[in-house]
Amino acid sequence: MRNRGEPGAPRMHAVLKREGAACGWRCVARLMRAVGLQGRHRRRRHLTTIPDPRTALRPDVIVRDFQPDAGSLDARWCGDIT
Template sequence: MNVHPFIEAEKNAGHSIKRACDLLKVSRAAFCARRSDKPSERRRQDAELTERISQVHAGSRGAYGSPRVHAALQQAGTSCGRRRIARPMREAGLTGRCRRRRVRTTVPDPHATFRPDLLNRDFAPSTRMNTRWCGDITYTATSEGWLYLATVIDIASRKVVGRATADHLRTSLVTKALTAAWQTRKPRPGLTFHSDRGCQGGFN
């Protein structure tokens, strides 16, 4: 049976710890050592704060860092400083996500020759294959940096007929995509190709 709670009650009542330990045949040193292991009020508050921080962080799907977690807690009525938030987050391994810098792939070349829109923005599918193509460039983030993808699509079938990837946005990226599409389909004369007025000469 653990008699330490009885000794603690005697202490709170103003009685002698030594006499209580002698009567219950408990080492006074052991009792004092056990009392020192109890969590302090600061530790208890830190544990509660960490729990609130974890809830806010999980609610943001791991996107919030300490500034936004601090703002959310302040709005919810929890008053504390930003540094008080940052330390428990660091100890719990909670970090926010930084938005990646957006990459513009459609940058009109002011010196490029103007080309009329031969499709008149009509991208509806048709039954005639290899008469209308369109192309564009997209990108995705990888562990080694940005990866750019140039595609050529047959509007009639919505099928990608040519593509190329590279770690740059130079003209060679899109000319490779167009070359791949040409070699795959070998269209007859009269094909119309549409693209945005980007900085890559191959798509113009």
């Protein structure tokens, strides 16, 4: 079995299933816990942007009022990038 360190329960379950053993991944996880085996965790992502707590917040110019105003066109613009 080729892996990068200790295999976790899902990977160990896949290997056992490939070899013909009939068991669930929860059973594999329980047995691994009983023996003291634990899979390796992936590295945490590093936070790259740290906000400066001393900076002032930008003023809310439109006061979060997104209702259309019938009297004036092109008064407020808003966009959504999802």
